Amino acid sequence: MTLVKTLLELPGLRLRLHAGGDLLDREVSRIYVTELPDPSRYLSEGEFVLSGLLWWRAPGDADPFVRALAEARCAALAASGADTGGIPDDLVAACRRHRIPLLEVPADLSFAVITEQVVLALAAETDGARKRLLSAAAEDSSLPALLTYGAAELGADCWVVAATGRVVAASTPGPPRRRAAVPVGGRHAVPWSLIVDAELSPGGQEVAEELANLVGLARGRRDEVRRARMQVAVPLLEALADPACTGAELARAVEAAGLSPDESVRVLLARTPGADAAAEILDEALTAFADLDRVFVGEVGGRVDGVDGESWAVVASDAPWPDDWAEQAMDVLSVLGSGRVLIGAGGPSSVHGLRGAGEEARHAVQAAAARPERVAVASGVELGMHRLLLAGAPDELRRALAARVLGPLPEHPELLRTVRVYLECSASPARAARRLHVHVNTLRYRIARAGELLGVDLTDFRTQVDVYLALSAES
Structure with missing residues (x-):
């Protein structure tokens, strides 16, 4: 990763430290040039802010500017005092107060040169991280190993999570802490995502995408191994799917699967x-x-x-x-x-x-x-x-049997409901009457009337089974 001290040590920039010597291990995500008195809406974490101090007019102007950098968790401020007669004292004090590293840019150095050098340093670090990641993956491409390598390069914990929420693999124990997500490639009914516990810089995004690609390849290899392992059970699964499979064929398939x-x-x-x-x-x-x-x-x-x-x-x-x-x-x-x-x-x-x-x-x-x-x-x-x-019965058969057993009963909704509740209550008149909120004699009358319509005795157990099955088939 590119740190503030990495940029401070670039000989071509000749930057000089004024404040924050104990904060130089902060990671730099990108460079941002501004002359706004309040740049807060445009700042993001890890930025190396470059300014010619055109916004500074008098003591007191520095504090709100530096406070905005601190609240956005910027990495550092590099300022040129060419138009202010040097770095203002209140800017140094504000950077110390808000813990923002302050670097002075030589008056004879253009911002274009600084921007180019910082961008090249960030790109070189990204390329280096990707190469290290690929090299490590060549030695061990298992999912846990990949996430361990990726977490080291990104400086943040990583998880691979299925679309169902299941954690497939992780660089650390515990539930995922989602600050950035990168989809894992491939056509799958259950997609995976790489979850990273960090706001990703452009360079970090590239590293995370490379890691997600490697995770996708690892998933493909794992699927191939799984399919090869499942080959022993193919005859068993095909036998279950084939209703015409004989008992002997199924027995051979069971034996081949090792059951x-x-x-x-x-x-x-x-x-x-x-x-x-x-x-x-x-x-x-x-x-x-x-x-x-x-x-x-x-x-x-x-x-x-x-x-x-x-x-x-x-x-x-x-x-x-x-x-x-x-x-x-x-x-x-x-x-x-x-x-x-x-x-x-x-x-x-x-x-x-x-x-x-x-x-x-x-x-x-x-x-x-x-x-x-x-x-x-x-x-x-x-x-x-x-x-x-x-x-297991065909729809036509179920409908025909229900129609034959129930006869005209569906034309009498009150009797139909009474019979259904009566049978669901194990043919208990008292329980069925309570569920229907009617007197038990009313319940007995309705059951007798339904029996007359059907030409059967609804107190007979076998008849009750037939009618219950017919009601179940109809529903």
């Missing part, structure tokens, strides 16, 4: 407008919300139900999942993209029940598709067996 019969597994299915995006989003959801032992994630090509593709995941882990995992995933993933994101989860089950967990995930994602949210996540556990069974 043992006693392992606990979960199956997830994601559908988005792109298969690659589905895999990346599903991977992000798993990374953010579960402490997992082994995860196999991969996309399966071909259009499915109006989307470009789908991605499957098999998770082998005994670690408990949060009860509200689906809600958390919906909240976090809602910041990604603009198309619909649907995720269904099946399990947990043993490896022997893997196909069942896959079917559960398939039905859960269909239930997610019926929700209004752009990002919808459904779990087979939360849906209940009857909804899973209904989700």
